[in-house]
Amino acid sequence: MSYRPMKTALALAVASLAVTAQAQQLQLEEVIVTAQKRVESLQDVPISVSAVSGEKMQDAQITNLEGLTTFVPNFSMNQSGISNNITIRGVSSGINPGFEQSTGMYVDGIYYGRGQLSRLPLFDMERIEVLRGPQPILFGKNSIAGAVSMITAKPSDEFEGQVTALYEFEEKQQDYRVVLSGPLTDTLSGRVAIMYRDQDGSFTNVNTGDDEKQEEETVFRGALRWTPTDLLEIDLKYEHAEFDDVGRNVELTQSIVRDDLVGTGAGIDYVTALDNFVGLANNVLMLDPPVDYAGEDGRLNRRRGGNGDFHNNTVDVGVLGINYALGDYTLTSTTGYLEYEFDQDCDCDFTGASVFNALQDESFEQFSQELRITSPGGETVDYIAGVFYQSSELEFEDSINVPTNSLLRLLNPNFSGISTRRFANQESDMWAVFAQATWNVSDQLRLVFGARYTEEDKEASKQQVHFAGGTAFPATDPGGALPNVFYGLNPLFGAFAIEPYDEIQGDRQEEAFTPLFTVQWDATDWAMVYATYTEGFKAGGFDIRSNGHPDPALVNACTLDTSATPPSCARDIVGVFEFDEEEAESIEIGAKMGLSAAAELNVAAFYTEYTNLQTSQFDGILGFNVTNAGEAEIKGVELDGRWLAAEGLTLSGSVAWLDFEYTDFPNNQCYFGQQVLDPGAVQPNGVTCDATGKRKEYTPEYSGSLTADYVFPLGDSLELRTTVDLVFSDDYLFNPTLDPRSEQDAYTEWNLRVSLGNVAGDWEVAFLGKNLSDEDVVTYGGEAPLAGALTGGTGMAYYSFLDRPRTLALQALYRF
Template identity: 40%
Template sequence: MRYSINWLDAAMGFPRGSVLTRAATIAVWALLPLTGQAQMLEEVLVTAQKRAQSLQDVPISVSAVSGEKLERAGILDFADLSAYVPNFQKADTALGPVLLIRGIGSGVNQSFEQSVVQYADDVALGRAPLARMPFMDFERVEVLRGPQNVLFGKNSIGGALSITTAEPTEAFEGRVSAEYEHDYNQQLYTGVLSGPLTGALAGRLAVRSYSDAGYYDNLTSGNQEPGRDEFSIRGKLRWDFNDAITSTLKAEHAAIEANGTPSEVFLNMPSGTGPLSFLFSGLTYPEIGELLGELTGEDVGSEDGVFNFRRSTNVEESSEIAATNITLRLEGKLGAIDVTGVTAWLEYDTDELCDCDQLGLDVLSITQSEDYQQFSQELRFTSPVGGAFDWIGGAFYQYSDLAFDSFSLVDDNNVLTALGVLGDSLGPAGAELTAIGLGANSQTGRAYDSESEIFAVFAQATWHLSAHARMTIGARYTYEEKTASRVIDSRNTATNDFDLEQSIVVNQLLGIDLQTLGELSATQALGPEYPKGFFSTHNLDQTNSEDAFTPSLVLEWDASDSAMVYGSVASGYKSGGFDARGNREGDFFYDNETVVTYELGAKTRLFDNRAELNAAAFYTDYRDLQVSQFDGEAGFFVGNAPKAVTQGVELDGRVQLSEGLSATLSMAYLDFEFKEYEGSCSRPEFIETGVRQCDYQGRRNIFTPEWSGSLGLAYTRMIASGYSLYAGLDVSYVDEQFVEVTLYEPLQQDAYTRVNAQLGLESDRWSILLIGRNLTDEDITSYISEVTLSGGNPFYAPSYAGFYERPQTVALQFNYWFD
């Protein structure tokens, strides 16, 4: 549904997009009458600068969500969290999740380190699959906007997500929780035990199990999809050697299995002029599928091109990930200086099977797997505070190894076989079909391996220029060396040998660049784009080393006892790399990206600490921004956008309206613009103009809504001795935005307003809550992509698939605490 005005404008009566609307809303909110009985706000502590500080004392645009809020609101992962934090998004795509802050993220490519990096207990989790890990027993999550390269490093050029897991407690305590949702049979069970084990040793154990039948109906298989099973376990041991030395050992494992994907074909264009126009002309891609189903005798289901949570695929798609992390944290004293060492081992593996043709019959399926290991060591020294000068500094090392394999399978029981047989029966008139039949019984494999070593040193120092003014200077020096190889090879699955004619057909279908074999003519059935024959195998192996110096400067001034203003300039750097998914031999290496961000902000306390209002305005200049581009056939490749600018304003606030009633408000304005960049044209544009590269100058990027915001209310009232009523309401708004990489205008996600709510009864020992998610039942598309092969050879019928978020759900949650 497309809104002509958004929820804030409607409420205030101003035209859509009016800045006055936002200003008036904030003013009205900030001046809400506060009763004399209202309590003061509890202080929010964060570690955004690697030491515990009040949120109001940190000169960074940061949002913090407590573990209590995560539990009460039913926030299960980063996708849920994004509804509560403007200018932060998590998008699930066909190739994996993407995290973005202020419109900056890393796109979809296995070679990417994320531009928005997770840090769990000070350990970098920079790989995209790890963004799928569920939330369990967190103390808080901090969203740090803008480059965080000095203290966090590891490519956090867009921002950082700092996760603090719950610590062992001094007294024994525990909790069990169960949650059930009826429509899609969602079941969530959590258990936590914590307390002392001996005089100096304390432990904590958390276990989580989740299952979900899925919210899509597969018309071909009859299954409900995507079915999902998750299991997580974390153990922590804290040993206090003495008053000065503490060690914490954390071991955790998580496994996720899913069947099917939350996507469906919804935008279909009729087949145009092509080599097989006599067979397909005027038919949409799903209609071609039905025709091919008749040729092969298969019941393919029916895609109606309407968004209705129905899909038609015949391959039993699957997605699995298992991850293990072991972290040892040592904390001690060197005189008055705090010394912290963090040693971590991380590994995960993934296996995925995609029915990438999105049809209820065999055309193309793709398997892919990742195997990743990471070792890291950080040593950090932190001075005490309270004097004229305080500082933090240290060194960092990381080694990582990635193996990525992918196979595109066109088996013998396949549409291409049927087309080849039909071509044979037509004689010379069916030559094009006969040629396409050569592609059956083939497999194109891709093997990508990379190793990386990172060495870094960093320091940040704060001078207290006066009782009310401070200056902070920081810098990080990073050296990284990467080695990578990529091999692409085509084989006949029956003979396991290379087949020249088959290779030509399959690789032209997939858009893979091949090595030229003189003047041998390509099969003209596959179009004029490939005028010569090629040989499929390419084998690349390269090494690259880089270093970078990234300084920052912050000025702070206490305008009053309850207001602090700051200005900062920070540089950031993300290393270059080698493209895992590209099909073009010449595009293996992509350059590093750099950024400079300017930020002005204010942190204020109002009404005797009953309210807080924080604001930040930023301007960010990116150079050689790493972007993922669709190659027009069956894959993506990495490129660099020479210049891009993102700028905007962010507001965060909370207020204690009365005893038991509190409110939060967050709002963001984001202006993203490519200043210089040529990217892939959309399929319709390419069909119309014949040009593959389009000028993106002046355009917004994917996942960059102009306006976003959230409003939350929480109310607790004692209704009897030991019993209280709890009610929560969370409303979030996201403006229209592109969710497809070629920025095709008809594929924008419309603006939407999502409503979540909670209602329950609580005591000191137990609580029971109703949790409603997406109560307005908004149609929300997280990502759209062109269906593989639909718009090119041999069908020429562009079709798009959308990845849709879960519709309205209402769950019942029960919690029990014991000690």
């Protein structure tokens, strides 16, 4: 279904906001946010902000940031085989454990910079605020694309409790939650929240017969609030979360022959080549044991192969927040400790055949401290100023493993029971000072000045080691007698484009000054307009996933040219270790308008220039190399509005138009067959292609949502509530190579929630239907590893991660 009728519907809805005469007696409930570290009305904040309440998250069964993207335009969160990425206005970090996210995530004021933390289950939230565009001052830490501020529910002054349960029929999801909150003494309150969720998934693994991906999540959160005096408030929170997956929501799709060979009989597609390869193993060579394989069909139908993928996570967080009144001023201290561990096994050939698997193990620790002083507000000059410190330590290990029954032993009998392992560590210390002042020039005019100065030191090391038979082999330089130390195995890891090297080390010291200037004018009693200029900064770092040594003189391996006899090196492997900082300059002009007491409309137009964009490029085989992509220009418009059309009927919506263009990106990874389809873009090295003038992945031209919420009274004690959500998106590319075959078509999804409960809100039962139009939405994709090698470069297949199909659930809630 096309998104275009939805644009028409939005235009009609916005136009109807002007019809206000009959709605003068109605009044919208005010939306309160802390986007500027003060408690303010959303309509007073000169930032493009989308706020989603905890109640909306519970009603819509939003359990993580990926689910939140449905209701926030120009915002997406995508899980790939080995990473997680958040995108705002088309800007994200890409695949590499050395990256921090371009979108800063903050939970109760604590910075969550690692992509893995974006998978954290969300529940018992007060609200989530998504701030679009660079946020360099009050959030600051690497928030070059925007910030997501998540606020959990706090202990209450009166006793309250809530129990919810949900069962979803299609994926057999179960979700149970318990919340208890209230006073423990006259000055101490507490809150306990527990969640357990599991599900079977919508994919069928043709190799194992299981439903995937299977998910299991357990979260415990305990919070205390102590107010010993009227001047002092202390909040303490501890959270423990475990969230595990078995299998993946990914499958092989589009098994194709290179365009110039279609119909000539000179090429072979990947699925056919893989089937032939398995047949050769079992029927001709009579391998013992035989290859156990269920064939792939190469179609988008939620059927996949796989051999035991899993993903296990444990997260612990502690937060101490102190607010102390110094006269009319407020002194705030926020102390945070965060640690997580996760390990995963990715059957990253994405087939049921035994080829190779990728193991990953990561642990992370972080300590942060912020001190902030806030003026009382309402003065000639209002200000916020503070200092911030953070230290972190990352330990990372991953491996590529070729099992003893791998199909690759057909190429060479030594391709069995071997592996290559990478070990990496990174430490970071950073501090910053920041201030933002608002000069209230008059009752209508305000000028906002802000700046942040940041210094950060990073140290990192990594090493690549090959193993055979459990024995590690040291790396040697090309002048040694054993260039790859694997004797006859040199072509094997050469084919993987992975070389061994001794530990390499590096350190970076960076500093940045990021200013902000805003003009804010109350044009009328109902309309505020603003214009902002700001600069953003994202620190450089170290490439952890590159499979080669960064020094060309120390290259130990090479890629394998299988067409030569005997096989020989086609090109040397040159890796990456260090990448530079990323910078942005942005202008935003917006308006927050009340069309009546019952209607409001907000609009923001923006233009941002990025330089040295940090991107991660697939090397076409198994590795990812970080590069600073050059420059990009992004412009767009975002609108959102609400209308209390009648008693009990609320209409709301948001829509975004986005234009993204690489203005200088000569070194993007070529997509399959680009040498034939777009030869003018191919660089002299034959590996990278010029993407200048092209649009980035995850940048639909239009996206948005519309919601109608209607509460209908049934007598004096009951009410029926119906909520309809319509979510739409224009087409977009989902492959970082910008392969035109990797395009998600425009789509429209419908969600429905119908509930019956008592007026007091003590209980409720509801039916939930999500993606009722049963759209297949690809959230991430790329070329299947080794597909080009197995087809001799004549064929390819693509892997695609899919969002959930239509789901139907019953939900029950009881409050006491």
